[in-house]
Amino acid sequence: MILHLDMDAFFAAVEKLDNPKLADKCVIVGSLSRRAVVAAASYEARRFGVHSAMPVYQALQLCPQAVIIPPRHRRYAEVSARVMACLETFSPLVEQVSIDEAFVDVSGLERLHGPLQQMARDMKAAVFARVGLTCSVGIAPCKFLAKIASDMDKPDGLTIIDPDQLEDFISALPVAKVPGVGDKTRQVLSGMGIETLGQLKQWPEKALVQHLGSFGLRLARLSQGLDDSPVKPRRPVKSVSQETTLEVDSRDRSGLQRYLLMHAQAVARSLRRKDLQAEKVFLKLKTSTFRLFTRQRKLEHPTQSANHIYRIAQKLLEEFEDLPPIRLVGLGVSVLQSPSCYQPSLFVNQYQDDFKWEKVERAADQVIQRFGRGLVKPASLTGSAGVSSKDLGNKNK
Numbered sequence: 001m002i003l004h005l006d007m008d009a010f011f012a013a014v015e016k017l018d019n020p021k022l023a024d025k026c027v028i029v030g031s032l033s034r035r036a037v038v039a040a041a042s043y044e045a046r047r048f049g050v051h052s053a054m055p056v057y058q059a060l061q062l063c064p065q066a067v068i069i070p071p072r073h074r075r076y077a078e079v080s081a082r083v084m085a086c087l088e089t090f091s092p093l094v095e096q097v098s099i100d101e102a103f104v105d106v107s108g109l110e111r112l113h114g115p116l117q118q119m120a121r122d123m124k125a126a127v128f129a130r131v132g133l134t135c136s137v138g139i140a141p142c143k144f145l146a147k148i149a150s151d152m153d154k155p156d157g158l159t160i161i162d163p164d165q166l167e168d169f170i171s172a173l174p175v176a177k178v179p180g181v182g183d184k185t186r187q188v189l190s191g192m193g194i195e196t197l198g199q200l201k202q203w204p205e206k207a208l209v210q211h212l213g214s215f216g217l218r219l220a221r222l223s224q225g226l227d228d229s230p231v232k233p234r235r236p237v238k239s240v241s242q243e244t245t246l247e248v249d250s251r252d253r254s255g256l257q258r259y260l261l262m263h264a265q266a267v268a269r270s271l272r273r274k275d276l277q278a279e280k281v282f283l284k285l286k287t288s289t290f291r292l293f294t295r296q297r298k299l300e301h302p303t304q305s306a307n308h309i310y311r312i313a314q315k316l317l318e319e320f321e322d323l324p325p326i327r328l329v330g331l332g333v334s335v336l337q338s339p340s341c342y343q344p345s346l347f348v349n350q351y352q353d354d355f356k357w358e359k360v361e362r363a364a365d366q367v368i369q370r371f372g373r374g375l376v377k378p379a380s381l382t383g384s385a386g387v388s389s390k391d392l393g394n395k396n397k
Contacts, residue, residue, distance in 0.1 A: 001116060002231060003104040004138045004146035005087065005123070007080075008155035010100035011040035013133050014079055015069050026066040030056045035245045035327075039071050043155060076100075079131050086130045090123055095231045101150075103143055105231040120158050141166060142227035148177050166225050171198030178222060180215065188212060197223040237274060241284075241332025242266045249288040249325035253317065256329050260313045261306075262381060263331035268306035271333065272358075272365060277302035278333030281309055283316040286328035295319055302337060307357040309333060 007013065011029040016022045026045035030038045036056040048063035060066060080099045087094045090113060093105035106119060113119040120137045127135050138149025140161040149159040161169055174196055175181050175189050188211055194200045200208070201223035208216030221227065242263040250256065260283075271278060282296035295316040303309065313331050364376040 001106050001139055001141060002143050002146040003106045003120065003123070004140075004143070004150040005083075005102050005104065005127075005135050006137075006147075006150045006154075007083065007100035007133060007135045009040055009042050009046075010080075010133070011071060011076055012042040012045075012069075014072075014076055016042065017132050018075070022067060026050075026063050028056065028059055028063075028066045028068050029071050030059075030068060031070055032056065032068055033245075033247050035247060041066075079133070082131050083127055083133075083135075086126050087123065089126070090119070092233065093231045094233055096234075101147075103146065103231045106139070116160055117158070120160070124156070124158065142225070143229045143231070144179055144222055144227050145169070145225075147179055148173070151177075170223060170225050171196065171201070173197045175200060175219070178219065180218075185212060185215065237276065237336055239332055239334040239336070240267050240270045240274075240276075240278070241282075241330060243284060243328060243330030243332075245328045246326065249327050251323050251325055253323065256317060256326060257314060258380060259329045260317065260331050261310050261378060263329075264306040264310035264313060265378070265381075267331060267333055268304055268309055268361060269365060271304040271336070272362060275338060276336045277304045277339050278309070279335035279337065280333060281312040281316070282332050282334065283313055284328070284330035284332070285320070285326050288325040288327050290327070291324075293320070296334075298335075302339070303358070304339070305358045306361055 012027040015027055015029060016025075024044065025042070026048065027042040028038055028045055028050060029040040030036050034057065038050060038052050038054045038056060038059050040052060041050040041059070045059070045063050045066050048066075050059045050063050050066070056068065060068075076099055080096075083100075084094060084096050084102060087102055087104055091104050091106055091109060095103045097103060104123075106113075106116065109119065110116065113122060116139055120139060124135055124137060127133065134156040136150050136154045136157040138146045138152065138159045138161070140146040140149050141163050145161055145166075149161050150157075152159045175194060176186050178197070181189075189195070189200070192203070192211060194203070197219075200219055203220075205217060205220045208220050210216070212219065244259055244263070246259075278299070279302050280296055280298050282294060285293045287293070297312055297316060299308070299312065309331070367376050
């Protein structure tokens with residue numbers, strides 16, 4: 001049996017926890033820039049139709065009395081770590097899938113923690129005692145159903161799908177509830193007359209694959225209750241990225257380069273904090289028409305240097321000869337590894353400048369850690385030459 005735990009309106013709940021004056025308020029976590037979106041909304045705000053990923057201006061039209069609070073990701077990560085540590089006291093098999101949710105393999109733990117329902121209640125109580133926040137829990141024989149179950153009785157809910165209920169539950173389950181089924185897939189299925197997994201089960205796998213590709217095969221398996229995805233504790237980090245939605249569409253290369261430098265600094269700092277090096281750099285641009293462009297380049301040697309990452313990002317940007325108006329600019333790295341995995345050259349090191357920059361940036365990290373952010377930064381990110389405080393208020397990920 002697999003348990004899925006989902007914190008209730010996590011970001012907004014943390015803000016209310018830290019500021020009791022917000023207890024009964026409609027709280028929206030997000031910025032006030034023109035293109036900002038809702039990162040989280042309290043249940044009071046949700047009653048007015050506000051939901052995550054909705055533009056903030058639209059949320060304020062629905063709920064003008066809402067209190068807008070800028071996100072504090074470091075604080076959310078701190079609370080999240082305490083929640084995950086709490087779950088690990090129940091089972092060694094905990095897979096964190098986002099900052100506010102995790103799967104826990106509870107198979108065979110009844111002898112330690114009692115019946116599943118009591119175990120789930122004890123876990124919810126332990127989380128509340130540890131961090132002062134409520135969560136919703138779903139338990140089922142497989143991961144995808146456990147995730148669906150945790151969303152059935154929010155907030156502070158508990159839903160258990162027993163094995164003997166599996167067939168009836170799956171047959172009646174709307175395909176729109178299945179993780180991974182977005183608007184396009186739902187439209188395709190609707191065109192085929194499929195609204196539930198029970199109806200999908202009647203279709204041959206070959207036809208589903210023809211309409212939906214490999215995802216059609218997965219849906220066919222899920223319609224039969226087949227999901228052998230294991231709970232994988234502590235998944236390795238696969239990529240680190242940062243992106244900004246611009247307040248005004250821009251074709252100004254120098255302005256975009258400044259954002260790339262800002263993102264390179266944040267990405268490299270994250271790599272050093274995790275003691276990782278990257279072998280690939282990727283650039284992400286979204287146009288005013290929401291068309292997405294990506295470029296990537298494999299590095300000649302792994303790095304955790306912002307200087308190196310930024311130089312490669314500049315070259316990727318130069319590949320766009322006729323730059324369209326840009327709405328979003330992002331920068332990231334992937335193919336991550338521990339520095340101990342890299343074998344340097346035995347001869348004259350042609351990359352010594354990059355290694356020198358890494359030393360400089362690690363020294364800057366120590367200054368920042370002791371005295372706070374903003375004290376040490378590239379000269380081009382200061383004053384009129386850099387990104388303004390207004391720019392920094394944009395949506396960052």
